Amino acid sequence: MVQLVGSLRKELYDTLSTCKVLVVGAGGIGCELLKNLVLTGFKNIEVIDLDTIDVSNLNRQFLFQKKHVGKSKAQVAKESVLQFCPTVNITAYHDSIMKWVSLFVALLTARNHVNRMCLAADIPLIESGSAGYLGQVTVIKKGLTECYECQPKPTQKTFPGCTIRNTPSEPIHCIVWAKYLFNQLFGEEDADQEVSPDTADPEAAWNLEDTAARAAASEKDGDIKRVSTKDWARSTGYDAVKLFTKLFKDDIMYLLTMDKLWKTRKAPTPLVWQQLEDSASPQEPSVGSGLKDQQVLSIWGLCQLFRNSVETLRSQLQQMGEGAELVWDKDDPPAMDFVTAAANLRMHIFSMNTKSLFDVKSMAGNIIPAIATTNAVIAGLIVLEGLKILSGELESCRTANGRKAETRRNQPDDSFCFERGSARES
Incomplete structure (x- = not known):
């Protein structure tokens, strides 16, 4: 040269x-x-x-x-x-x-x-x-x-915890929530990264009837108790469908009992696994064309991605032994799949347009x-x-x-x- x-x-x-x-x-x-x-x-x-x-x-x-x-x-x-x-x-x-x-x-x-x-x-x-x-x-x-x-x-933008847990209004809120969820399920638990709905919200109007409804929603089938997210997940054997039901149905129903939250906001819509499976169209797993990571999955496609990623991450924990913890990495496919699926399902619940894995990775990893x-x-x-x-x-x-x-x-x-x-x- x-x-x-x-x-x-x-x-x-x-x-x-x-x-x-x-x-x-x-x-x-x-x-x-x-x-x-x-x-x-x-x-x-x-x-x-x-x-x-x-x-x-x-x-x-x-x-x-x-x-x-x-x-x-x-x-x-x-x-x-x-x-x-x-x-x-x-x-x-x-x-x-x-x-x-x-x-x-x-x-x-x-x-x-x-x-x-x-x-x-x-x-x-x-x-x-x-x-x-x-x-x-x-x-x-x-x-x-x-x-x-x-x-x-x-400085790096931060978001109030109550927004992340209760009232997300932007895709980034759901992506942060999904990263918190990964740690709560598979990594090092952090009290500042709680993902479950708040039990005391300043905008909520509590009464005994509401409390009973929330308790019934969050403890349906005797599976969900007010214990740590990781302990509960372990008790189910990291059953993907049970995790899905808690996160995207029961917890959302719990939020809906906070009546004042939804007087000026559009209320979220709970997801039911069986209904989504019954209505799924296997011929349309994604929206758009181009590279795989740039495609936007259908809702049932996201459900499948959620299940597959949970099963893979569960296997990784089992191979590592008792007390093992995973560390979220944007370049680890199962971890990225999990965050993509969980974040997008939450976006759909709160009436936001879902994102491709490429877009979620860019935001989750603070990547330009x-x-x-x-x-x-x-x-x-x-x-x-x-x-x-x-x-x-x-x-x-x-x-x-x-x-x-x-x-x-x-x-x-x-x-x-x-x-x-x-x-x-x-």
């Missing part, structure tokens, strides 16, 4: 050959950045990443292949780079960035800790990130620009789909800003932000563009 150095001044090229560069992170942007660095002429590169390669990385982190799954990102990235540029001096660390920073004149993709270390050492930092089609690159220099922490960052092209653009801009720094032209550095493009009528369209402005002054 030919290095792209023809347009660089000799002085700058010589600087690239001698300076040290630290790349923090060998993920989507990191892979693109390592490639750009060696092709531009950088000779001494250190890369650090504590993460290992996952199957979901392979569609965009092009330095990795299927055979590398489970291995160190930093080490495999180094080996892949050396295959097309064997003369570069590259060192890989499968480690935490907390141990490394102040040794380098650095190009970095990092966050708070790296920001503080670079400020303390008065080393220029190039901070970057991407989210779908959007992304940003900005240069941070002590005394010249804002630092990474100068602007508040959005990564776009390889965005990472490539970001990595290119990082190198351009790095060349300015090494040329002593900090005043020429620019902040680049991806944004939605606009039509001539100032209406957002479906394309995206990057705009560049001066680095924000401190």
